Amino acid sequence: HSPHCTAETSPFIRQADILPFRRGRPKTVRKMLSQSRHGAARLATLRKGCTAGARRSLTSAADGPAGSSAGTARLPSAADAVPLPEKASVVVMGGGIIGCSVAYHLAKLGVEVVVLEQGSVSCGTTWHAAGLVGKMRPTLSETMLSDYGSKLYPRLEAETGLGTGWKQVGSLSVAQTEDRMTLFKRSAAKASAFGIRAEIVDADRCGELWPHMRVDDLKGGLWLPEDGVATSSDLCQALAKGAKMHGAKILERVRITAVNTDGARRATSVETDQGTIACDKLVNCGGQWARALGAMSAPAVNVPLHSAEHFYIVTKAIAGVDGNLPVMRDPDAYTYTREWSGGLLMGGFEPECKPCFPDGIPYPFEFELFGEDWDHFDVLMQGALRRMPALETAEVRQMVNGPESFTADNAYILGAAPELDNYFVAAGFNSSGIASAAGAGHALSQWIVEGRPTMDLWTTDLRRFAPLHNNRRFLRERTSETLGLHYKISWPRFEMSSARGLRKSPLYDTLSGAGAVWGQKVGWERPVYFRADGQNALFDYSFGRPGWFADVERECLRTRDAVSVFDQSSFSKFLVQGRDAEPFLQRVCSNSLGAVGSVTYTGMLNERGGFETDCTVARLGAREFLVVSPTAQTTRDFDWIRSQNADDRYFATITDVTSAFGTLSVMGPRARELLVRVAPEQPFDNGAFPFGTCRRINVGYGTAYAMRITYVGELGWELYVPTEQMAGVYAELMGAGAELGVGDAGYYAIESMRVEKGYRAWGHDINNERTPLEAGLAFAVDFNKADFVGRGALLKQRSEGLRRRLVTFALDSPEGVAEAMPWGDEAILRDGEVVGFVSSGTFGFRTGRPVAMGYVNGKDGCTVDAAFVKSGSYEIEIAGRRFPATASLGAPYDPKSTRVRA
Numbered sequence: 001h002s003p004h005c006t007a008e009t010s011p012f013i014r015q016a017d018i019l020p021f022r023r024g025r026p027k028t029v030r031k032m033l034s035q036s037r038h039g040a041a042r043l044a045t046l047r048k049g050c051t052a053g054a055r056r057s058l059t060s061a062a063d064g065p066a067g068s069s070a071g072t073a074r075l076p077s078a079a080d081a082v083p084l085p086e087k088a089s090v091v092v093m094g095g096g097i098i099g100c101s102v103a104y105h106l107a108k109l110g111v112e113v114v115v116l117e118q119g120s121v122s123c124g125t126t127w128h129a130a131g132l133v134g135k136m137r138p139t140l141s142e143t144m145l146s147d148y149g150s151k152l153y154p155r156l157e158a159e160t161g162l163g164t165g166w167k168q169v170g171s172l173s174v175a176q177t178e179d180r181m182t183l184f185k186r187s188a189a190k191a192s193a194f195g196i197r198a199e200i201v202d203a204d205r206c207g208e209l210w211p212h213m214r215v216d217d218l219k220g221g222l223w224l225p226e227d228g229v230a231t232s233s234d235l236c237q238a239l240a241k242g243a244k245m246h247g248a249k250i251l252e253r254v255r256i257t258a259v260n261t262d263g264a265r266r267a268t269s270v271e272t273d274q275g276t277i278a279c280d281k282l283v284n285c286g287g288q289w290a291r292a293l294g295a296m297s298a299p300a301v302n303v304p305l306h307s308a309e310h311f312y313i314v315t316k317a318i319a320g321v322d323g324n325l326p327v328m329r330d331p332d333a334y335t336y337t338r339e340w341s342g343g344l345l346m347g348g349f350e351p352e353c354k355p356c357f358p359d360g361i362p363y364p365f366e367f368e369l370f371g372e373d374w375d376h377f378d379v380l381m382q383g384a385l386r387r388m389p390a391l392e393t394a395e396v397r398q399m400v401n402g403p404e405s406f407t408a409d410n411a412y413i414l415g416a417a418p419e420l421d422n423y424f425v426a427a428g429f430n431s432s433g434i435a436s437a438a439g440a441g442h443a444l445s446q447w448i449v450e451g452r453p454t455m456d457l458w459t460t461d462l463r464r465f466a467p468l469h470n471n472r473r474f475l476r477e478r479t480s481e482t483l484g485l486h487y488k489i490s491w492p493r494f495e496m497s498s499a500r501g502l503r504k505s506p507l508y509d510t511l512s513g514a515g516a517v518w519g520q521k522v523g524w525e526r527p528v529y530f531r532a533d534g535q536n537a538l539f540d541y542s543f544g545r546p547g548w549f550a551d552v553e554r555e556c557l558r559t560r561d562a563v564s565v566f567d568q569s570s571f572s573k574f575l576v577q578g579r580d581a582e583p584f585l586q587r588v589c590s591n592s593l594g595a596v597g598s599v600t601y602t603g604m605l606n607e608r609g610g611f612e613t614d615c616t617v618a619r620l621g622a623r624e625f626l627v628v629s630p631t632a633q634t635t636r637d638f639d640w641i642r643s644q645n646a647d648d649r650y651f652a653t654i655t656d657v658t659s660a661f662g663t664l665s666v667m668g669p670r671a672r673e674l675l676v677r678v679a680p681e682q683p684f685d686n687g688a689f690p691f692g693t694c695r696r697i698n699v700g701y702g703t704a705y706a707m708r709i710t711y712v713g714e715l716g717w718e719l720y721v722p723t724e725q726m727a728g729v730y731a732e733l734m735g736a737g738a739e740l741g742v743g744d745a746g747y748y749a750i751e752s753m754r755v756e757k758g759y760r761a762w763g764h765d766i767n768n769e770r771t772p773l774e775a776g777l778a779f780a781v782d783f784n785k786a787d788f789v790g791r792g793a794l795l796k797q798r799s800e801g802l803r804r805r806l807v808t809f810a811l812d813s814p815e816g817v818a819e820a821m822p823w824g825d826e827a828i829l830r831d832g833e834v835v836g837f838v839s840s841g842t843f844g845f846r847t848g849r850p851v852a853m854g855y856v857n858g859k860d861g862c863t864v865d866a867a868f869v870k871s872g873s874y875e876i877e878i879a880g881r882r883f884p885a886t887a888s889l890g891a892p893y894d895p896k897s898t899r900v901r902a
Helices: 029-034 039-049 097-108 140-160 178-194 203-209 232-245 287-294 374-387 389-393 433-450 472-486 508-513 549-561 581-588 631-643 671-678 723-736 747-756 791-800 866-871
Strands: 087-093 113-116 171-175 199-201 220-224 249-251 256-261 267-272 275-284 305-315 327-330 335-340 343-348 395-407 413-416 423-427 516-521 524-530 564-567 572-577 599-605 611-621 624-629 653-656 661-667 694-699 702-707 716-722 743-745 804-811 827-830 833-844 849-857 874-878 881-888
Touching: 087 097, 097 113, 097 232, 097 423, 097 433, 113 232, 113 275, 140 178, 140 232, 140 433, 171 178, 171 203, 178 199, 178 220, 178 827, 178 833, 178 874, 199 203, 203 220, 232 249, 232 433, 275 287, 275 433, 287 305, 287 395, 287 423, 305 374, 305 472, 327 374, 335 374, 343 374, 374 389, 395 472, 413 433, 423 433, 508 516, 508 524, 524 549, 524 743, 524 747, 549 564, 549 743, 549 747, 564 723, 564 747, 572 581, 572 631, 581 624, 599 631, 611 631, 611 694, 611 702, 624 631, 631 653, 661 671, 661 723, 671 716, 671 723, 694 716, 694 723, 702 723, 716 723, 747 833, 747 849, 804 833, 804 874, 827 849, 849 881, 866 881
Parallel strands: 087 113, 087 275, 113 249, 171 327, 275 423, 564 743
Antiparallel strands: 171 220, 199 220, 256 267, 267 275, 305 343, 305 395, 327 335, 335 343, 413 423, 516 524, 564 661, 572 624, 572 653, 599 611, 611 624, 661 716, 694 702, 702 716, 804 849, 804 881, 827 833, 827 874, 833 849, 874 881
16 A cells, blocks of 8 residues: 555545555454445345255455565665667557566567666556466467467566466356357367367366366356466566566656657657656556557547456365465356455456446555445356355455456457557556466567567557547547457457447448448448348347348349448548659559559568458559558558658658548449449449449439459449548439449448358458468569569468468358357367367358368468378368368359459
8 A cells, every 4th residue: 555645646546545554443244235226135135046056165264464565665765767778679658467577578589678667566456456377368379479478477487486366277267158158169179279188077077176166057168277467566576677687677666747759759768757768669568557648649549448446355264275276267257267365356357347437546545445345246156156146245455446447348359559650559458467477578579679569469459549539538438348248248240338439431321221230340330231120130040040040141132133331431531642752652562563553452561472461452653653552551561661762762642532532332233233333434344444444423313433353252343432522422322323232231241241252351351460471462573673672472372382371261061950050160170189269150151162262371381282282181160060071272153253344
């Protein structure tokens, strides 16, 4: 407990709410709940509902040790003071576990690094973390980073001489519902593909692994024997000592007041209350303060995160509980439980949380907690008592209610800032900081030293957010939902419900009236499908065939047989203009750009040949190009394109025109008939308007750039319409197309049809580690060009042969088997061995089969070519069941593209 924080110095917090370690008369869960609003009634209900067999003994034992070194953390004295250096190669802002990990890994790489901490090491949110270290994460990259931590933490004590509290006790997650059990089966299959030990267990085995709970209502569980626990503050101190052993300096009691820049996109120095320190590179590891630190520079760095209260209780020693007890998660009850000093630490992630600090975080705020809130904790306590009924009589040592920072999508932030070229961020770990700290520090330190990420980190990249996501009201409302996502079932196509409507197409109200059901991406509201009954509510989620199945089937078949209109206004759009626009883009793009009026599909690659993005480039004039890329990558792609001309070698400008143009895609065999009706001045036959060309056309009172391209595998055009003319152009299309059978269609139909056609999606099927040759996109590379970024790496790869290939699959699912739905991350087996996992999966309504894509990896340096792919027998494992699949390097639907070029 910091002695500096009082009601006078911190007006945002009542003195009664600042409670480091409350002590007093012994308190049982029964007593605490009986004093809460809902507790007494809840206790009565729980007692009535628990059978004698389920009420296993959980008797309080004698008091154990306090169990946390954070409560007695030594504050630095004057003798500890280290003078502020004039300069450092890298300055890290924040001395929590993330900042200390970054410093540790940078120092081990020989980098001169200084950490600035406004209080004491670990004093912010690190010290009160529950210390769960689980390996499994939503993506392979995040899983690899967590796995790295589970390997480093056992070594850290020997390296530094400081204990970390690391114990590999395993973790058990239990399922109360069949849907949860299905998720566990899918997770176990994914773990297998990721190389992690995982086992599906029945209810009886759950009781053996965790004997202090009732199991009569369980469907089973997921056992991960390699998971563990650590003591967060001790772990942080060990990383800090390790960093100092390798030459890093950690300065405590240094408060940052400003970040100076040179006006040319670089941070130059950090101003503090003890002077100014210059730096070559700056890393924001400020935890819940990271957003405020980002605002200290000009331009400001957007770090969209918000704090929320996070609760757990710690009991005194309990008979039969020892240090080898696994972590137990009961996600259907929103709770987790681990052993702590012979007792239990129980907390959770409630569906609707309590965002905090609406007006900013007070200063100082060190080793501090909020007051107890048993009414809010009630929903977690309910679940815990159902699972461990005798917990009711356990003696509570304390309730911990401390702040944690959360992002808008429940994934943490790791990477380079788009606003400043030498500024990096690692923050917003959504209560997974202990598990992810080591891997995140390792990955970011490599990025800083190498000048690029050394693995695919898109899901945590700061550039996945737009500036609008840093809006405080948005963050506060979204945070109320994101904390609970930890234990919410990860449904396919899940959509958040909070803080919606940030960005809307001009057709939003019109399409809502037509039965549009809305999803969102990067703040854009996008129609995902249209309900035949005209309602706008999402159907229930499912791992099998969801409620929207028939609606999306109708849209796909209409697109195959007649014509559909898609509002794809959320596409990222950039104008590249200037005297050197052409040579600049020719160097950045892997494909050659054609004459005025051409549309080219191309990659923008890194020096390793991996995709930084894929896009279409329409040449509007001799010195003017429209670059169109995926919705999610607006910030990232703009930053990447800009960075390729950071030295101003080319006289060219890039302008984000995403909001200036809407996009209406007219797709289907009758698309030509429809466009002839609405734009009679322009011929649309193959001679006048061949595939891969762009023309400016008039539609009604409006104008548009019409591009003959497709992402659904049918004859069609994408119309890029000035935003203010969208409503009029849409009305012309729907009016003229009525007798042609025109109708609206959404993004679920696009997803189905693009996978059937084998069209790749960046972030799924291609990324910065996958090359055009591996992805089967060699046609988007012109090796005859003298030079383009990544050319050397591709030439080398072409000569050496490929070790992996992207393959399409059509599943041979039995009739009526709804479970045969690949959604992504399912294991791919070749001749019975796992060789990769699904990158994209859905149901193909035109082929009448589930379809998927994924990389097949060769073993022991084996070259993966067409013969290798054809010679194997393939299966896709879905929720523990294997389905035969036909593999191909071509598309399951219209492999020769005769329909596209009709």
